[in-house]
Amino acid sequence: MQKESVRIAGMTCASCAMTVEKAVGKLTGVEEASVNLATEKLSVSYNPDLLSLAEIGAAVEKAGYRMVRNLVTETYAIEGMTCASCAMTVEKALGKLAGVEEVAVNLATEKASITYGKDRLSTREILSAVEAAGYKAIKPEVKGDTDLTDRQGEKIANLWTRFIWSAVFTLPLLYIAMGPMVNLPLPQWLHEPMTFALSQLILLLPIVYLGRSFFTKGFQTLLAGHPNMDSLIAIGTSSAIAQGLIMLVLIAQDAVEMTHGGHPELYFESGAVILTLITLGKYLEAVSKGRTSEAIKHLMDLAPKTAQVLRDGQEVQVALEDVVVGDIVVVRPGEKIAVDGVVVEGQSTVDESMLTGESLPVSKSVGDQVVGASLNKTGAFRFQATRVGQDTSLAQIIQLVEAAQGSKAPIAKLADQVSAVFVPIVMGLATLSGLAWLVLGQHSWIFSLSITISVLVIACPCALGLATPTAIMVGTGKGAENGVLFKSGQALEILPKIEVMVFDKTGTITQGQPQVTDLIAFTDQTDQELLQLAASSEQDSEHPLGQAILDAAKEASLELLPTTNFQSHAGKGLSVTIAERTIYFGNAKLMQDAGVGVAVASQQAERLASQGKTPMYLAEAGQLLALIAVADTVKETSGQAIAKLRQQGVEVVMLTGDNEKTAQAIAKEVGIDRVISDVLPEDKARQIQTLQAEGKRVAMVGDGINDAPALAQADLGLAIGSGTDVAIESADVVLMRSDLLDLPRALTLSRATMRTIKQNLFWAFAYNVLGIPVAMGLLHLFGGPLLNPMLAGAAMSLSSVSVLLNALRLKSIKPI
Numbered sequence: 001m002q003k004e005s006v007r008i009a010g011m012t013c014a015s016c017a018m019t020v021e022k023a024v025g026k027l028t029g030v031e032e033a034s035v036n037l038a039t040e041k042l043s044v045s046y047n048p049d050l051l052s053l054a055e056i057g058a059a060v061e062k063a064g065y066r067m068v069r070n071l072v073t074e075t076y077a078i079e080g081m082t083c084a085s086c087a088m089t090v091e092k093a094l095g096k097l098a099g100v101e102e103v104a105v106n107l108a109t110e111k112a113s114i115t116y117g118k119d120r121l122s123t124r125e126i127l128s129a130v131e132a133a134g135y136k137a138i139k140p141e142v143k144g145d146t147d148l149t150d151r152q153g154e155k156i157a158n159l160w161t162r163f164i165w166s167a168v169f170t171l172p173l174l175y176i177a178m179g180p181m182v183n184l185p186l187p188q189w190l191h192e193p194m195t196f197a198l199s200q201l202i203l204l205l206p207i208v209y210l211g212r213s214f215f216t217k218g219f220q221t222l223l224a225g226h227p228n229m230d231s232l233i234a235i236g237t238s239s240a241i242a243q244g245l246i247m248l249v250l251i252a253q254d255a256v257e258m259t260h261g262g263h264p265e266l267y268f269e270s271g272a273v274i275l276t277l278i279t280l281g282k283y284l285e286a287v288s289k290g291r292t293s294e295a296i297k298h299l300m301d302l303a304p305k306t307a308q309v310l311r312d313g314q315e316v317q318v319a320l321e322d323v324v325v326g327d328i329v330v331v332r333p334g335e336k337i338a339v340d341g342v343v344v345e346g347q348s349t350v351d352e353s354m355l356t357g358e359s360l361p362v363s364k365s366v367g368d369q370v371v372g373a374s375l376n377k378t379g380a381f382r383f384q385a386t387r388v389g390q391d392t393s394l395a396q397i398i399q400l401v402e403a404a405q406g407s408k409a410p411i412a413k414l415a416d417q418v419s420a421v422f423v424p425i426v427m428g429l430a431t432l433s434g435l436a437w438l439v440l441g442q443h444s445w446i447f448s449l450s451i452t453i454s455v456l457v458i459a460c461p462c463a464l465g466l467a468t469p470t471a472i473m474v475g476t477g478k479g480a481e482n483g484v485l486f487k488s489g490q491a492l493e494i495l496p497k498i499e500v501m502v503f504d505k506t507g508t509i510t511q512g513q514p515q516v517t518d519l520i521a522f523t524d525q526t527d528q529e530l531l532q533l534a535a536s537s538e539q540d541s542e543h544p545l546g547q548a549i550l551d552a553a554k555e556a557s558l559e560l561l562p563t564t565n566f567q568s569h570a571g572k573g574l575s576v577t578i579a580e581r582t583i584y585f586g587n588a589k590l591m592q593d594a595g596v597g598v599a600v601a602s603q604q605a606e607r608l609a610s611q612g613k614t615p616m617y618l619a620e621a622g623q624l625l626a627l628i629a630v631a632d633t634v635k636e637t638s639g640q641a642i643a644k645l646r647q648q649g650v651e652v653v654m655l656t657g658d659n660e661k662t663a664q665a666i667a668k669e670v671g672i673d674r675v676i677s678d679v680l681p682e683d684k685a686r687q688i689q690t691l692q693a694e695g696k697r698v699a700m701v702g703d704g705i706n707d708a709p710a711l712a713q714a715d716l717g718l719a720i721g722s723g724t725d726v727a728i729e730s731a732d733v734v735l736m737r738s739d740l741l742d743l744p745r746a747l748t749l750s751r752a753t754m755r756t757i758k759q760n761l762f763w764a765f766a767y768n769v770l771g772i773p774v775a776m777g778l779l780h781l782f783g784g785p786l787l788n789p790m791l792a793g794a795a796m797s798l799s800s801v802s803v804l805l806n807a808l809r810l811k812s813i814k815p816i
Helices: 014-025 053-062 084-095 123-132 144-181 193-210 212-223 229-252 268-292 294-302 393-406 412-439 445-458 462-481 489-497 505-509 527-538 544-555 588-594 599-610 638-647 660-670 681-693 708-713 742-775 789-812
Strands: 002-009 030-036 041-046 066-068 071-079 100-106 111-117 136-138 306-311 314-319 328-331 340-346 348-351 362-364 381-387 484-486 500-504 515-521 564-569 573-578 581-586 614-620 623-631 651-655 674-676 698-702 716-720 733-735
Touching: 002 053, 014 030, 014 041, 014 053, 041 053, 053 066, 071 123, 084 100, 084 111, 084 123, 084 229, 084 412, 111 123, 123 136, 144 193, 144 268, 193 212, 193 229, 193 268, 212 229, 229 268, 229 412, 229 445, 268 445, 268 789, 393 462, 393 484, 412 445, 412 462, 412 742, 445 742, 445 789, 462 484, 462 489, 462 742, 462 789, 484 489, 484 742, 489 716, 489 742, 500 505, 500 681, 505 651, 505 660, 515 527, 515 544, 515 599, 527 544, 527 573, 527 581, 527 614, 527 623, 544 623, 573 588, 581 588, 588 614, 599 614, 599 623, 599 660, 638 651, 638 660, 638 742, 651 660, 651 681, 660 674, 681 698, 681 708, 698 708, 708 716, 733 742, 742 789
Parallel strands: 500 651, 500 698, 651 674, 698 716, 716 733
Antiparallel strands: 002 041, 002 066, 030 041, 071 111, 071 136, 100 111, 306 314, 306 328, 328 381, 340 381, 348 362, 484 733, 515 623, 564 573, 573 581, 581 614, 614 623
C-alpha cells in the first residue's frame, strides 16, 4: 500500500469533506481515505497497482473539488542512449520513482521530460536513478538548450572522426581478408596463415578501441538486465572476434582446415566492418537528428545577443541576459528588439514576421507593445522592458515547441511496447537459430556463428525508436515556422481525426474590433448625449462591443460621465448609475429583466440584425432611450479558410452569444451552415458536450480566454493569438496569427505528419519482420543466399537513416 497526503481545494464545510472522502473511498484499490477540513488535506492509502494518484484526482474533480499537488515538469538531457530500448529503460527507471506523475523519454532529442511532486522527489534522486540505469542525466538549466546544441555538434564531429579512423584501418583489413576470395593480389608474406591472421587482428584492435563505447555500454546494460542496441552489437562483434581468436589458436596448433586458396576463414573483417558501418550510421543519424531540430535553433538565433540600455542616464551595451524588467531599451533602424516591452518614446514600423508570420510591418508608437526578436524597420524609439529571459514571447514559443517535440503521440505506445521486449527476444532468436543450424542443420560452428551474428546485428530497434519522435520534431518545427504551435504530439495526432470544428465569432471569424454603425433615438435627447450616456456606462466594461462605443465617443470628443454601482450581467449587458439615473445597456433579455418594453424598436432591431449588426438597447427606469448598432467586420480570409476546411472534410459550426439573426448574417457571409447562437459564456462548454454526444470528434477555435471552458472541453482546443500571448493554457494548438487560414494549414501539416509516422512505423516493423528471418537463414534453407554479417550491419544503419530521411521530407511540405 502507498500513502499520500494531498491538499483539496474548494471545500467549505464538513459536508464537502464527507463528499470527497466518500468519492475517494469507493474507488477500487483504496484501503482508507480521510479528509481533514481544517488542514484541507486528503490522506489516502491505496494500491498503486490498481489505482494511480491521477485517477484519485479525477474522482475528486468529479465530486466538484480539486486536488492540488506541488507538481513540476522538468526536462533533462540524457547522455548514452543509442536505441529505443535505452529510452524505454530510462523511462522505466524514472517512472518507478516515488512522486513521479508522468515521464516521457525522447530518443530523437535525447531528453527526458518528467512531471513529479517536488515535495516527494529531489533532482539528486532523478540523476541517481538515471545513472543506476546506465546513463547520465544533465540538470535542466536556463541555457541548457544552447549547451545541448554544442554537445550535439561535438558528438557529430567525434562520430565523424571515429568513422574516418575506423575506415582507415577497415579498408586494408577488408582487402586482406577478402582478397583471396576474389583473387586480389596479396604480398607473399601474407600468404602464411599465422601472418595472415595476426595482420588482421592488429588492424582490428584500433577499430575495437575506437568503437569501445559499443562494448562498455552494451555489456553494462546487459549485466544490468536491460540490454539495448549496443548489447546486440557488442555480442555480435565480440562473437566474430572470439571466432577469429579461436581460429588463431587453432592455426598455431596447425589444427584448422584452410579455405579460400589456403587461407583460414576468419571473422575479424566482419567485426571491423560492422563497427565501422554502424559508426557511419550513427554519424548520419546524428546529422539527421540535428536537422530535425533546426526550427528550435532558428528560433533561438532570432534573439539579438546584446541590447542598448539606459543606465544612469548613459546608453550602454549589455548582454541580452543582463536586461531586466523596467530597463529603458534604445532601438535604432535595422536593429532587432531585444525583449518584450512597451514603447515610451518615438515611433516606427516593426517587422514581426519571424514570430507571427505577418508579412506587413506593424506601426508602433507610445503605449504600443513590442515583441523581442522582431526587427525595427524605419524610426528610432525607446521602450520599457516588461518581459525578459524565459518570460519573453520568443522564449515561450521555444518552450512550447520543445515541449511538443519532447512529447509522445499515443500512436508511439505500440512502438514502446515492442521496444521494451524486443532486444531480449532478438537475443533468444539469435541463439536458437545458431543452435538450430549447428544441431539440426549439421553445419559447422563457424556457419552457425555467422547466423547468430547476423540476427544480432540486423535486428537493432533504432528505426523503431526514431519513427515517431523524428516526425513529431519536424512536424512541430514546420508548424512553428508557419505560425502554428502544437503543444504536444497528442495534438498532432488528434487534429487529423477532427470531424467538427466549432468557431467562436468575435475575434475569431470577425476582426474583434467592432464599430458603431447606427444610433436610433427614442427620446428627445441628442445623438451625442445618448452616445455619451452609453459610453460612460461602458467605461468599466471589458467587452469588445463596449470598446466600440468608447472608441466612437472618443472620436466624437465626448467627455465620459462619472458612474457608480456598475454591474455586469453575463450574456445580457450591464447596469450602472449615472447622475442618480439607473442606466441599462444590453440586449433584449436585459431589457426584459429591467421591465423595459422594446416593442417600439423591435422592427429596427430585426433589420439591423439581418445586416450582421449587433443591436443594443439603452434604457433607464422603464424607458427605452435608444437603439445602438455595432458591427464587427469579418476577417478577410475567414470565408476562404472555412471553404478550405469544408473541402478537407470538416464540418464547420459557429458558436456565439450573439442573437440568431446577427449570427446567421455573419455565418452566411463566410459560408457556415450550422449556427448555435444566444449562448451564454458558461454554456459554451455544454454545447461542445452536446456535439460530442452525437459521436463526433470536436475541435473548438477561440481566443483562449473567454472560451477557455469550451477549449478545455473539446477534443482539441485551438487558440487564436497575436503571437505575443502564446502560453494559453487551455488550448492544445496556438495559432500565432489571427488568420483562420492557419487552420487548414495546421490540418494539412498534422495529416502529413501522421502519415509520415505511420510510414516510419510500417517500415521499421517491416524491416525487422523481413530482416530477422533472412538473417536467421530462411532463404538459405530453400537454396537462397545467406545474409553476411557485414551486410546486416549496413542494413541496420540504413534502416535508421531511412526513417530519419523520411521524416525530413516534411520540411518540404507546403501546408496549403
